[in-house]
Amino acid sequence: MGNHQALVASVRQELAEARGTARAVLAAAESSRNEAEQRRRLVRDAYTTCLNQLAEARESTRGDIQRRYRGESVKLAGHLRGLATVSAAGAAGASWRLWSPTEPDPGDSPGLLRIGTLAFDETAGLPALIPLLGAAHLHLDGPSTVVADMVTAILLRALGSVRPGDVRLTVYDPVHLGGTLAPFAPLGVSFVGPGGLGTLLDDLVEHICRRVANHTTTGPEPWRVVVLLADRATAAELTAPQRAQLDRIVRTGVACGVHLVVRGLDLEDHPTVERIVAGDETVTCSSLGDLEVRLDPLPPADRVTAHCRSIADRQNANPAAPTLDDLEPERPWAESSRYGLSAPIGDSTDGTLVDVPLGDDPPHALIGGPPGSGKTNLIHVWLAALSTRYGPEELAFYLLDFKQDAAFARYAPGPRDPSWLPQLRLAGVNVAGDREFGLATLRHLGEELRARAQAAKRCGAGKLAELRTRDPAGHWPRIVAVIDEFPVLLTGRDAAAEEAADLLEDLARRGRAQGIHLVLASQEVSGIQALWGRPGLIGQFTLRIALPKARRVLADDNLAAAVIPRFHAVVNTESGTPGANRVVRLPDAGDPAAWRTLQRRLWRDRPAGCEEPRLFDGDAVPRLPSAYRRRTGNTVGSSPGAVLGERIDVAAQPARLRLGRMAGRNLAVAGTRTPEACDILAAAALSLAAQGPARFTVVCLATEAEHAAARLVADLPDADRQDTADLRLDLTAGEVPRYLIGYGLDATAPEHRTALHTLLTDGPEQRVHVLGWWRSTAPLAGHLDAIGAWVALDVEASDLAALHPQTGGPVWQPRTRRALFFDRSVHRTPEVIIPYEVNSDHT
Template sequence: MRRKVVQQRARVTNALEALRHQIGLALGAARNAHRAAEDELARLRLEQLVVSVGLENAATDPQVAEHRNDPALASVLSWLENVKSSFYADWADGPERLRQLVASAAPGPAGRPPGEWLGRLGTFDGTKPPELWRIGSATVDGTSIGRPSTTLTFDVAVPLLDESHLSITSVPKSRATVDALVENLLMRVLSTFTPGAVRVHLWDVGQLTAILPNFYALSRTSAVTVHDPTRLVDLLDELAGHIRRIHAHTLQAGYPSLPAMRRATGKRVEPWRIAVLYGNGEDLAPEHLRDLKRVASGALAAGISLILVDVPTVLGGSVETISLLDDRRAITSMTGPDVVVDLDPPLPAGQVASAASRLAEAIVTRQGGPRSFFDLLPTEFGQECSARELRAPVGFHEGEPVEVVIGDTTPHALIGGPSGSGKTNFLYALLGSLTARYSPDELALYLLDFKEGVSFAGLAPGKKDESWLPHARLIGVNVNTDREFGLALLRFLSDEMRRRSAAAKEFEVTNIAELREQDPDGHWPRIVAVIDEFQYLFAERDSVTAMATALLEDLARRGRSQGIHLILASQDIAGIEAFWGKPAVFEQCTLRIAMPKARRVLAEANQAAVAAPRWHAVINHESGVAHGNQLAHIPDASAKNTFPALQRQLWQQYATHGRPRLFDGAVAPRLSESTAFGTLAPGTDRPRALVGQSIEVADNAHGIELPTAPGRNLAVLGSSRTEALSVLDAAARSLARQFEAGTAEFLLGCAVDTCLDEVDALANLLAEHGHKAAVVTAAELPALFADLAERMSHSDGRTFVMLYGVDAVLPALEHKELGKPSGLDHLRTLLKQGPSKGVHVLGWWRGVARLKDTLGFNGTEDIGAWVALDVQGSELAPFCAGQVVHWSPRPGRALFFDRGTHASPEVTIPFHRPEADDV
């Protein structure tokens, strides 16, 4: 036991000794490190001291003398001498290197003497501008670098454009020097690039005009714009709007900035902009300072450089400074405070003015005068893809094309302009530019014109020109009285939006671009619906307005993601009561196009349209806010043989695409040209009697099915002879196409003598097609009804009784012999029981009251469908399940209701009878 205790104590003692040894080593290392740190600190302090007094003065300086016995001083002095010698050896070639640097980074006018470029037009149109721009030179005394009795001069240049902003601070009585400095920089920039590639904005808090007067000639072009000194906010808003527009454009294209986009694509898509702001040394208003800093932070990425003169502020981002010492010298942040820069002398005023005039003339010449419509078109048709957006130039501003962009960020457009302002011409320019760039597989057009005209009629095949615009799916003209057709278009677009939305859900995507990627075999073109004079849709306070408003709001909100875009055009939108308090549609119309003198299209404070010259338009992608304005000259696209020439080329290139449907509200449709009529054929047990053209996007017709079921009779109501004949004529002809010869019988009872010729002509036509057809006079009608009532129980075919003005023989039908049913009784029996036996009545009554007299009490159910002509809606309630009918008669239109298929009556268009042309 004792032995174990001794061993344990020995182990503890050994461990403590080892610990003390390690602690001793650590403390020794710490002391050494501390001593080394103190020596290093002392050395650094000596270095700092020697540098502060100067290496040449160190030998005599009393502070340095205090450390004369310090061993570290000798090593410090030796090291600094070596550094100085090395620096002098390197700096001996420094000025030459700087000259070479400026020569390479500031080529041509950016760095060369004015005599070599002043007055000559620039030729540079690349994507990366010079990095530096010369402002003067600096001289270094050779004695300070070991070269006594020599001076070394080097060029001084500052970055601008994509590289940096510039802040200039003046001294008293140096305004002329500042102007010369700014003028030198701007003239170098303007003389480097092709005319029009740079735009300069000038603002001076102290001057209304006379800012850099040598540039006056350029102020009549977009190259130089002088801004109101009291409206700095306007300039900052304009720059901010430009930054937002460029940012959205570059991000959508997949680039972080405009310079990056230029370098990647090799194209200059926007001019460079320089904004020169002259202050007075006083702080800007807080709101202006805030806006200026916001602009400065994003300006370089949008191709904007700021030159601030005596504007005290600290800008974010890259900023270089020039601080004047007197009227000829300055120091810069590029060279440091110890190097004084001798600024270049002012450019000769006369030569600057002459160069500005020549540049202005070149810009005007470059515009080439008014461009033609064909300048809007690409060299090759149909090469663009609409998956992400639609983009097309519609006009020109100083030779540069101005584009309209329709996509997710600007989904819908609002176009306004009074009569004669060029609105229709703009629409043609837009349609031409779009259709030339995108194939019919990429773009589908639905065109509707509510005013009394044929703006879009030429886009459909006509008698003189068989070509059509292959992108157009629907063309509606003269529909000012057919508001229902506008509603039908909105319903169609709403249905298409739901179809696309369902497909997007199936493929688990959120927009049309992603759907096209996931479903490459699907057909998903972008749809553009143009509705000219769209305010007619909301002309009355009725159900059409209510439904159109709801559909339009839904399409405006959700259509963008499904590639459905609206272009709404109007002469004046001030009186659209349907949208009062419902701004959803206008808020979604972020693309605004204002023709000269247009009202309420742009933002309320934006008066650009008031001053716009004729044949121009203000294009604004920022919901009409002033900073988004782009003025464009719109070439003449509606001149004779202009758009038709393009249309014929497109028609020939896309010959496989079908013709559009043309709906002309001023022309009655023809039964023989109706799609519904052409598809009728024998072999059906539910024959369909067509009564008129339906007002729909598709080419459909209204009709009543006539199976062997109760109530399957048709009543035509009203006194309009022409339209009544048309409805019955279409019904008889369409029924005749659905039966083999000899299997249908047509009995035409004419109670109105003035209709006998038309009835005889119809009977002959039916007979020519092999059907039994007989004309029954008014006197023979009572006997006809009695005969039909007696033999319909054993009828083995189909019999159609066509009655013309049957109410004219009501007195004769009401005559009743004792113990025998009257002719009216037989007619009522025929209406009630006939359809079940294959006998149907299609009759014309010249008044609703007369039909009621014919049917008697509770007889309305025997009329399964009716067509109302010149009858007020209030009279039709008994035949429409008691619902209120909103209908006022209008020429060439009727109201159709089939209680078996319709929830409410629908407007129909009676077909044109060819025989009517000969009457």
Template sequence: MAESTQQVMDIRAGLSHALGAATDAVQAAHDAYEEALDRRRRIVEAAVARRTKVAETRDGRLRDIDQRHHDDLAAYAEAAAHAADRAAPGAAGDPWDDWQPTPLEVAAELRVGRLLLPHPEHVPALVPLLDQGHVVVRGDRRVGDDVVAGLLLRALGTAAPGRVQLIGYDPEHLGGGLARFAPLAPAGVLTFVGPGGLPALLDDLVANVRRINETVLAGEYTSLRELAAATHRRPEPWRVAVLLGAGELSRHEQTQLQRLLRTGAACGVHLVIQGLPVPAGDGIEFITAAADDHARMSGAGSLAVRLDPGPPQPVVAAACRRIAEAVAAGPAPVALDSLLPQEEWQESAATGLTAPLGDSPQGVPVNVTLSDYPPHALIAGPSGTGKTNLIYAWMGALAARYSPAELAFYLLDFKEGVSFARFAPGRRDQSWLPHVRLVGLNVNTDREFGLALLRFLSDELRRRADAAKQYEVTNLAELRAENPEGAWPRIVAVVDEFQVLLSGRDAVAAEAVDLLEDLARRGRSQGIHLILASQDVSGIEALWGRPALVAQFSLRIALPRARRVLAETNTAAESLPRYHAVVNADSGATEANRIVRVPSAGDRDSWNKLQHRLWRMRPAELGPPRLFDGDVVPRLVDSPDFRRLAPAESNPAPVVLLGETIDVEARSARTVLRRAPGRNLAVLGTRVDDACAVLSTAALSLAAQFPPDGARFSILCLDGDALPGAEALRDALPECGWYQSDNYDWLLEDAASEASASWPADRPHFIFIFAADALPGGKDAADALRTILRQGPERRIHVLGWWRGAALLRDTLGGQASRTDPIGAWVALDVHGSELNPFYPGAGAPPWYPRPWRALHFDRSVHRGAEVIIPYGLS
């Protein structure tokens, strides 16, 4: 039992030991598993961490790439938008809600819609047309019509009015596709071609391309765009033919169409086509019109395009109306600078004067020459057509090329105004055009000044002809070569409204025509050229009655609507636009016509820049021109002759200044009071102010020639109206005797006694009588005055009196049978020529009709005929 118990206990102990060992083994195995599991977990965690990091890195890189792509797309869209804005500024790309025509200097691309990019930035869709290519519109006809209308309006708005010309061919709708542009048709900007007219239209466009290549580009330029960039002029308009046909083309039509598609753009001929088959080619933009976002453009690649809606009809109507009005008014003139050379005063006038007057419709300068042929010019144009502007432009072009030693201007304007005043010094601007020697203004009532100019030119012609004989030459070029040190500039005399000079049937007109004919016939060889301008030369009997004279004016310039200046059958001037003229150097023959676009030379700022520049270049010895203004009363103190007067101890022949002569040279009318019979002066007429001015001028000019007490001055006033003038003279003289109706007898008795003496007075005595015909006192006073008049001058006693009529002067002298010798000089105011016959030598009366502030002066000791003068004003 014990043994069994022991065995049991041993077994239990063995089992317990085995169980412990097994438990230890299981624990060890568990621990090993846990360690392995932990190790694997750490490996997995590390792997997961690595994968997470890789994923995060990859996602970050993807986000960076995506952001960079987004930024690049935004930058591209922004750059594309800015580039499109630059390529299509103003009317080429503005939206319709604030669209206005904005002419550009160069052709722009034209907007038709916007590109659909995966970015909100707005990028316009542009097509090249003017100067670049052609446009073909396919797809939806209604949407396509809006595209065509938008293209045409933008093309019109980016060019100056009339510079884009539209030709419409729409046989299916009979022009209805272009109906919104119909207001352009009366102005010639839009021309419709009817059904069946396509072949002729294509032929005409091809002919234009050929002409432009041959005569305009002429091998020097490859395109009109290149020519315009080089010369800053575009001689041809853009021609846009809108072909809205449908159906097949004939073989000839296809050939002509392909020629235009290849060569038209370089010559400014462009096609906008809808409904005709056109194969792809260089310079052709294809637009597939569709609604919403389904449109396409060949220039946009695979990008979709959203086309703009058509322009609103009020916008189209307003633009077309503005363009039509501007075209009807005529193109704006080019700048005066376009006529000027790069270097001034570099040309020689030995053989003639040549300068551009403007440019042709093709942009080619039109040169005009004055030489032996053509020698003289006639210019005609109704009021407001730019006659004065043309003269300015011509003078500016000549003055910039020829120095004052080569060219001299003499300018005369018979119409009321101051067109030529800018060429002489003024109150605000002291500069003058150095070439101008004479400016005559407001001479419409002083035809004598025009006659004086012709006399001056005749004398100059005689001087040059004598020099030519001396050097045995025949013309100015040879004379200049033989006598290079002489002063032989070419003379250009411009007479505006010259018909005034030739109007009437009097001595002035007769002599003027004779002088004109001689100058026109002989002046050409001696470098004297005439430019006669008129609003209408059709009624000038004195000119057209002498065909030999008219024939000398072979250079004819006709402004819009001018009549009869060209040949009778030459009507080219009737349809001229503003700022244009017909220049014809063959007496108006039609085949010699040249159309010229004249710059705007009337703008004072533009002209002043040129004049001031030339004025600063003038020779130091060159003085200002003689300025004669018929509306200005000359002043005695401004007279060069008066400024030269100086006191002299002994003055045997004092000079009386009376007024300014109407002559080319600025000089005073004068009478010399020598010790000789008849050296008295009579002023005749009823104009009190004029009479007082003449007598006061005479007295002040005499006083300036004597020292104090060197001469006696006496004033006798017998007319109350003349009293203010007489008193003013009394106050102006240093010392004088003053007499009126209550004490005149002392003056006459003393003066008559001195006149009857056998010896001369110790000093000159000048007696000024205001209203001498009102002398009271009967026979004694009249006899005393007659004694003074007849005998006084030899005793140095001179009467300067005013009689209120020529017959009253005869009464003073003793009646109708009396001699008029005691009055050796007279000044007639409002006295007709027939009344002056007794005081005028020879048969007939002087050619004189009274007019305000003018007088007729005659001195029998020096004059063959009377001269018209302007009395000096004293203030």
């Protein structure tokens, strides 16, 4: 009897302590909202404590003593019911009859989840709760149908009790191919097919490692719930490395927001593993001790589907989309890019801005989306957010758009708006037909990369942050190079495509250390597929942004982009792997007035010495600069050089032909495009006249060029018009150079061809040079040794061999206002140039 009295006293003491704990926690639940996280943890701990005390009381009392203290158990159960209400609020604990998704209070963390009721008389109807988000992995065992219903119920409660987007769900179901959880498909679930378990485990471990490495700098991320519904065959085929990865996730996953819900695979014993075993009528849970639980009957299948749709509807029923103003910081240009770049491109469904990083990890971005998905809008939004946070000393933009439009022209000064984006260094628009400018930009960035690497080596620095610390007087902003429709650069199997791929790979591989970041965008799947053939290149683009219906941007088994609506994007910082998605709503950056207001404000605040950016417009025809016109009176240089057109490069330099006293210093313009041929000859003559005294003789044998020839004579006061076809000139060396400007020299009469050949052969050494236009290449065949430079207009690639059989060079496709220039004393291969516009009536 004494032992019974001692036992009764012990039970009374334990029950009293449990009631005291419950009262204390309930009181804490009424405290300020700033203590929400601590309150939730205390409630959870108190619930567990009370359950343990209740189980011990039932096990320790027998017979009359059990009846005497049944009242105490009933009182304790009442406190437990109050704790359960607090710990599993809303959708986490509501009965299925009244169930609907609920929004947690700001600052609240997930609580426990109801799976049923405790199965003994004193506690009839008392909710049985288990941990998951932020607390545990779940290992389920029992009949497959019971386990499937448990998983469905647990996921419904978890997804319905958090904010939309706070949980990323991944399902591995090799037997039913995802059919077990098919109702969850509208929520953007990532389904992993048979054979994908190893890759999934590796991706999860990599994600955990990144979270651990970035713990001090990375903000809150969505929880990742990974459901593994394995069968016996899968369990038997689990390799030793896969088992090791699974064990690592068990040990470290919860702390990094990764939670497993597993059936069919053994999980190692760990405090975070909650084991649930289903029997015939009840289940047991490790956190509930020996207390048995009756599972709540799952609603009918149509109601489960309706609940999933209601969660999806809540996910889509978002507040008003953000605007560009919402992305601006409180203080513009207050951020430093020393360690990287970070700027929001939109918000999540709860209104929280989503930052997109660029730095050491991830270093480069790949953007994809079909036509009309909002790819250009996304780029505008991202550039606007970056430009308000980082000033011109911290950030520089290089922008290339290979679409046939001028989307990036808004950032450069124009005839109606003289302002420009202060961070912009170069913009190329309408360059779909000018891969040469893309190559020139990549070469320029390559030179910048080498300059930074050399400076870092001199300072003993490894990364940009160290270089800026050890060389504070240097100018080392981070560079963001955006190439929209980049596949144009890689199209074909020619030398240009190969060089572009090599340059991109070098920049992607070494650029991260020197603060050069690539952003490649495409709407075509084929272009992105080309990158997969270069693993050293695509492996550097760990930041993936997929717009609605994008393909091949994310991993093949990541289908999130297929279900997002317009003005949304999937941001994935882990190379597109399933489970690393974050859905972002994008502002609409299409309002020109709103953009101009922002740009003008930044432009007015630009620092002194901020240079105007270079704008290359592939549809614009450059005018001959005034410095190369005689009437300006400017001296361009001491040695004669004929300016022919604009080189397709970053610096907008002229293409020049040096005309010294050496053999072959003559020019042949070949092709049938009369206005361009006349402009090339006029630009050459005017630029030569601007460099000092010279004599010009103009000969026109082509009636279609009469007007151009007469105009050139009028613009050159020292020019002689020779109306005859007699091309004999005095070859006695004079004090000033002499130039024969010939239009339609292919029409030279047979009796004068010898005189023309003599001029071409002997003239240059006597300071007499021929600059002529031939409408076809055939008449040039006998003069090629005496012509050291040529410009081809609409000459087909197959006919270039007639000019020089060994020039090689780019795959030439004749097009308006583009010419192929070759000077054998300078070039190894021809280069594409843009003939200047000289006479406006030609264009």
